[in-house]
Amino acid sequence: MASLVGSRVERKEDTRFLQGKGRYTADINIANQTYAVFVRSPHARAKIKSVDTSKALKSSGVVGVLTGKEIAEDKIGGLIAGWAIRSEDGSEMKVPANPPLAKDVANFVGEPIAVVFAETLDEAKEGAEKVKVDYKVLKAVVDPAEAMKSEAIHDGVDKNLCYDWLLGDRKAVDEAFAKADKIIKVDLINNRLVPNAMEPRACVVDYNTASEEITLYTTSQNPHLSRLVMSAFGGVAPENKLRVVAPDVGGGFGSKINVYNEEIVCSWASKKIERPIKWVAERTESFLTDTHGRDHVTHAELAVSNDGKFLGFKNETIANLGAYARVFGTVTPTYLFGPCATGVYVIPAAYSNVKAVYTNTAPVDAYRGAGRPEATYTIERLVEKAAMELGMDKTEIRMKNFPTQFPFKQTLVHTVDSGDYVAGLEKAKQMADYAGFEARRKKSEANGKLRGIGVSSYFEACGIAPSAAVMSLGCGVGLWESAEVRFNPTGQISVFTGAHSHGQSHDTTFAQIAADELGVPMENIDVVHGDTDKGTFGMGTYGSRSLTVGGIAIVNACKKIVAKGKRVAAKMLEVNEDEIEFKDGEFVALKSNKKKTIGEVAFACYLPGQRDEMKSPIPEGDEPGLIESSFFDPANFSFPAGSHICEVEIDPDTGNVKVEKYTAVDDFGRIVNPMIVEGQVHGGIAQGIGQALHENTQYDETGQLMTASYMDYTMPRADNFPEFNLGFTCTHATSNPLGVKGCGEAGAIASPPTVMNAVIDALGGQEISMPATAEKVWKACKTMKKSNAKAA
Amino acid sequence: MKSFNYHAPKDVKDASKLASSSSAFLAGGMTTIPSMKLGLASYKDVIDLKNIKKLSGIKVSGKTVTIGATTKHAEVAASKDVMKAIPALAKLAGNIGDAQVRNRGTIGGSISNNDPSACYPSACMALNAVIHTNKRKIEAEKFFTGMFETALKSGELVEAVEFEIPEKADYQKHPNPASRYAIIGVFVAKHKKDVNVAVTGAKSCVYIDKDLSKKLSSNFSVSAIEGMDVKSSGMNSDMHASAEYRANLVSLYAKKAVEAC
């Protein structure tokens, strides 16, 4: 039988999605449901003097109004930071309480203060307008670079500083810098991004008054984790009385990892008002309250020798956490960022120092790539600048500093098991016709345009993550993944996974893997996810972990099925177990060539009785049934890597930047479905180009979000992109039996520096910050003209 | 969105009878519906114009092109008649917003709304348009009175827009990358006697750039306006573009438009 792993199987989920049959949270309605509307702070920072709900309670159709006071009285816990990060001086990070409904102070525009439940959505909205909140507006802290010098916004958090973290060796770095021929320096801003999942957040809660069970339908990337957090920290309900269902979810990108205020409040309130509750975010609420991404201010330096060898690296970053520290908020700018900031290079000495600060803006958390795009942007801007200042070719300087031996002990944390960075860059150069660039530049010049080429080579640590490693770094949970494979008597198979698909195509890829392991057609396999009542447990989907961790749990559970199948088949065929071979879905007795299909074996597993001729097929010591589960905890992260090359053309009259060519060569280890992987890479590059050229989250100095709609926040669109030119190299991961590395984030990690390096190349090396919007580029072009004129 | 009474009358008379100080006409709904959803506007009565047949359609006479108020941008963009008589107008309509907006948005809604960064008002100004309402005829110059303001009185309904066919014309636009409205739109029309350069997006309301128009009236060529300094004073400055950048775009796109004529 041909292997399904590696082939372009069409997506099973497309049929329902393309026919509009997806079933999302907002599609769910429960008889007798009420509608929730949240009263949100219009101020970035304000004392809440009083909340008057009396008029709202009398408003037509209003069933209930709840505030921070009631939720505090019921001792419902708040939102949490999932990772404990220590400062360089050994002190614990400072985390303020984040109640689901703010009681005393509001810390960002959009923070929920109260909630109104009513018979209809209109009535709920009208009721919400009648809740009177008396605020005392305080001066907001908005700019992360100024946060440490500003008044503290949280009690007990001095200088608004969550932690001042260090990874690496300052002394070794100083020594390396002292010996260097040249120090390359960059000052960077990694612009804040609004994730903008196509489906806004939503939840529907159904409290069963008889069983006292709460069912929460929600837009989550990790329903089990949400249940755990809501039970353990929220105290909303015991874990066995809380069912969390995340049905079809229309994109997450990290913004749906957190348990949010609305889910906690509606779950708690449903029990209180004994009515089902439905809440669906409006787009403005998504802009204001979904966790945002990035938002770093970085100064970094690279020490080099005149022949282009990297000697040392340092990175001083201020990371904006927003108003509160959330689940991955504290680890994203530290362990997901710092170690990767030395990139794909041998750099003998390095350190990353990160100060995470609180500001009166929406909380910042993981967003596609989480930390690694910021890391790659830092090092790849430095490397490109080093090439420019040393007068070296951009690819040559990279080649010169790539490791050639694997495993490669990276400077700060990771031991990279496999890779071939030289092969990736060589292939990218070829595919991009790197050699022909000068001719294309001249042609553009003749048309009055400026053309630039940019390169970036990246690696990332994903497949998050080995529990032992992450827990030693401060993670509050282990990041294994589980799977259960149920072989039903009639031959159909349900594969339960704790990973969650919200665009990753697990229905297809996981079925491909299980089909190969079990030797059955893919059509016989259903992948089940997103429901804590179905399947064992799970940590969910983020950090490119679904396949590398969740997929392997499926493989291992399938292997257990086959192992038991072998024992059963041996008994059925009356031979010893070691005389049985399993191949293409059949258990074959090697000597006699008699066989049983896996379907026959499964059927037999459910018929353990004895009657007349029929003997029990279940060997002694085995139990009936054919259901196996596995918890997989990887031994290491996985390390996708690659090189991307971009060419842009700039119109100096308007400053418009056109991405002319984009080439990506990635090493994702073994590829299960090339079509799906290409889709993931396309999406990632599109988001990265969005960050580099278009997306520009702006708060004004009072903390109002200026870009809170699509009229003002530029999402990249199809006509902003050329056709992407994709290629692959392959070295297998050694930390998992499939040799897979994960591909979900790579595009968004590699592309921002690739594009910016091209823009800056076109501008003759003039630094410009992301997003390189037309006006900014136009101004840079004018400066360039002036300095050219001076030089002439 | 607050609830409202929905009407869809079959003729203009009924529509105007239904109108009051707390009503709105509904054409494509591309502006009206979002502002109602966001709570920026609410009406007791919404009067949908879609059933009034005579408000839709395109007519070309010897000297003018007349477009019915509820004619959609996509229809203008695809009209062979418009393409032949005033290709710049078809081009303008074809570059408004995105496909969804063009399939719903109408010329009547566009000019009645008079968004400072809408495209059509510039065409009206440059092509000496006459706005036909159920009460009177209004010259474009007198129709667009300020930011989101027009000469329309309560209950007054745009029926059609009549454009003068120029000798040559072109429309050039620098779209806002987010909304795709015009950051700057420049409509240049060369009529028999004179040239009009209408600018949208730059200020609080569409206007004719008199200096550019004058220069081009005496010499219709790029060189006539080469090096001419468009002043940024009075121009909009916001997070999408500074006044200085807008001024640069006005002179740039005026040249591009002349070149394309």
Ligand SMILES: Cc1cc2nc3c(=O)[nH]c(=O)nc-3n(C[C@H](O)[C@H](O)[C@H](O)COP(=O)(O)OP(=O)(O)OC[C@H]3O[C@@H](n4cnc5c(N)ncnc54)[C@H](O)[C@@H]3O)c2cc1C
């Ligand atoms: C995302 C987006 C992008 C856009 N981009 C552009 C662009 O690039 N260029 C551009 O020019 N426009 C643009 N628009 C505007 C759009 O093209 C419409 O013209 C505009 O939204 C209004 O037209 P409508 O037919 O939808 O009117 P409606 O929204 O139905 O009505 C708008 C206003 O006009 C009134 N009205 C409607 N018809 C009449 C009438 N016959 N008589 C009197 N009053 C009337 C209504 O009462 C209302 O006050 C964009 C809109 C959106 C949403």
